[in-house]
Amino acid sequence: MRRIRVNLGERSYEILIGRNLLERCGREIASLGIGTEAVVIANRRVASLYAGRLARSLRRSGISCRFEYIPDSERAKSLGEAARLLGRISSIPSSTDMFVIALGGGVTGDLAGFVSAVYRRGIPYVQIPTTLLAQVDSAIGGKTAVDLPQAKNLVGAFHQPRIVISDVGLIRTLTPRDRRGALAEIIKYGVIADRRLFRFVEANLGRISGAEPGPTEKIIADCVRIKARLVEADERDVKGKRMALNFGHTIGHAIEAAASYSGLYSHGEAVAIGMVVATDIARSLGILGLSDAARIESLIRRSGLPVTVRPASLRRVYAAHLHDKKFSHGTNRFVLPSSIGAVRIVKDVPWRVIASALRKRSRSGASQGL
Numbered sequence: 202m203r204r205i206r207v208n209l210g211e212r213s214y215e216i217l218i219g220r221n222l223l224e225r226c227g228r229e230i231a232s233l234g235i236g237t238e239a240v241v242i243a244n245r246r247v248a249s250l251y252a253g254r255l256a257r258s259l260r261r262s263g264i265s266c267r268f269e270y271i272p273d274s275e276r277a278k279s280l281g282e283a284a285r286l287l288g289r290i291s292s293i294p295s296s297t298d299m300f301v302i303a304l305g306g307g308v309t310g311d312l313a314g315f316v317s318a319v320y321r322r323g324i325p326y327v328q329i330p331t332t333l334l335a336q337v338d339s340a341i342g343g344k345t346a347v348d349l350p351q352a353k354n355l356v357g358a359f360h361q362p363r364i365v366i367s368d369v370g371l372i373r374t375l376t377p378r379d380r381r382g383a384l385a386e387i388i389k390y391g392v393i394a395d396r397r398l399f400r401f402v403e404a405n406l407g408r409i410s411g412a413e414p415g416p417t418e419k420i421i422a423d424c425v426r427i428k429a430r431l432v433e434a435d436e437r438d439v440k441g442k443r444m445a446l447n448f449g450h451t452i453g454h455a456i457e458a459a460a461s462y463s464g465l466y467s468h469g470e471a472v473a474i475g476m477v478v479a480t481d482i483a484r485s486l487g488i489l490g491l492s493d494a495a496r497i498e499s500l501i502r503r504s505g506l507p508v509t510v511r512p513a514s515l516r517r518v519y520a521a522h523l524h525d526k527k528f529s530h531g532t533n534r535f536v537l538p539s540s541i542g543a544v545r546i547v548k549d550v551p552w553r554v555i556a557s558a559l560r561k562r563s564r565s566g567a568s569q570g571l
């Protein structure tokens with residue numbers, strides 16, 4: 202098992218990564234002294250797979266638990282669902298010795314974290330991420346949120362978990378599409394900060410896609426270290442240091458928004474296309490060499506992730522881009538690779554450069570009037 206510490210003064214915590222951790226998480230959580238009554242928030246799909254093992258481990262360590270079930274989709278990240286959970290939690294007698302466990306993917310973690318952040322102005326919570334995406338990304342860093350109809354993650358709070366327990370065995374039951382989506386984020390970490398990680402993924406793609414525990418544990422640890430370092434440098438995301446994590450996300454978010462979060466593109470798929478477009482933009486601006494650009498695209502393709510977007514989406518991507526721009530004081534800001542392992546933040550990329558990269562990546566190559 203690996204232990205990685207996130208150093209944030211009194212809000213510091215550990216991230217545990219390894220096999221069979223669900224069986225021993227009771228002991229780890231009990232040693233924190235955060236309470237003896239756990240409210241476990243999970244959807245029924247994840248609960249049916251892992252609730253029994255978690256409950257047994259908790260009870261062995263003297264922690265009682267009750268489960269609160271949430272819907273299995275992004276729709277769970279709503280103010281209505283948060284209010285319902287807060288009502289349930291507040292009806293628990295002797296709730297002073299209570300804490301929350303998020304058992305699930307990023308949706309569960311964001312919602313359970315938000316509820317923990319606002320209930321009594323903050324109660325302890327534990328992240329037990331069950332998707333690869335949550336293990337490498339969303340469970341770490343303390344960003345919690347729910348969505349509004351206007352946009353995703355619009356209502357939120359910073360609230361760090363007290364521990365993150367990532368059992369690599371849990372991701373075996375994920376769908377291949379969910380695993381591929383997380384691969385996009387893993388490739389992102391390699392491009393922004395770690396050339397060796399990128400090379401490791403290139404060399405071990407089959408084993409990682411097959412969720413083989415050894416290589417999976419290693420890449421989760423590498424990604425977590427990168428994210429932990431950025432979170433330590435800029436906990437509240439005000440100094441721009443966490444911005445590198447947005448590589449592929451500017452266009453990625455626009456693609457998701459253009460598809461109205463219909464599921465046409467998963468987040469990871471949209472980010473994959475966004476990374477390829479950002480790589481093309483970096484090439485056009487003369488920031489990135491040809492061979493690194495080719496390696497980025499090739500790894501994304503080999504991972505089974507898309508590198509093209511439906512032409513019909515292009516106009517809407519443009520509209521979403523303008524909408525984003527409005528909220529960043531009239532400028533756009535792209536995270537662009539300067540080599541594999543290093544990025545630059547570039548402001549005011551001309552629209553014609555963006556449009557030309559998007560056209561190149563449109564499935565038909567059609568101009569769509571852009």
Ligand SMILES: NC(=O)c1ccc[n+]([C@@H]2O[C@H](COP(=O)([O-])OP(=O)(O)OC[C@H]3O[C@@H](n4cnc5c(N)ncnc54)[C@H](O)[C@@H]3O)[C@@H](O)[C@H]2O)c1
Pocket residue numbers: 244246247250273274275278305306307308309311331332334335338339340341342343344345353354371372373374375376379468
């Ligand atoms: N807080 C952050 O810093 C941060 C960062 C990135 C993403 N996010 C958020 O994370 C969310 C996406 O997270 P996600 O990709 O984990 O999606 P998700 O939570 O919807 O999980 C994906 C699917 O996998 C299922 N699932 C979860 N664990 C499973 C398992 N072990 N076996 C089988 N099925 C399992 C879920 O029920 C769900 O259907 C988004 O809402 C996004 O905004 C937050």
Ligand SMILES: [Zn+2]
Pocket residue numbers: 386450468472
């Ligand atoms: Zn992402």
